[in-house]
Amino acid sequence: MGGVRQRAMTTTLPKLIQSLRKECPKPRTKQLPSLRRSFSLYDQINLIDNVPEDHLRFEGYTDTGFRVNGVEYEGSLLCVGNLLTSWAPSSFSHITPDSLSIFRIVRPIP
DSSP: OHHHHHHHHHHHHHHHHHHHHSOOOOOOOOOOOOSHHHHHHHHHOOGGGGOOTTSOOEEEEOSSEEEETTEEEESEEEEETTEEEEESOSSGGGOOTTGGGGGGTSOOOO
């Protein structure tokens, strides 16, 4: 009985090793669907024109200020929800703990 088992091992083991050495077939990858259809919907919808009247609409900016809902503002602006106010810091480096203290009074809605 040991001889039969030995023979089976000597014939199947090399076949097993051969099959393991063979390169695994590359998995077939599905092609991604065309993005053209997705972007065509995006191109047809202009979200900027559909801003409700009671929302702030930032229409443009320059080196010195912003245009919001048709009104020109000079300098930095602080926008929290629908609240828009002038803000003292004129650059990122001018933001200080004191300039951020307004957030003790005005809190953004989470």
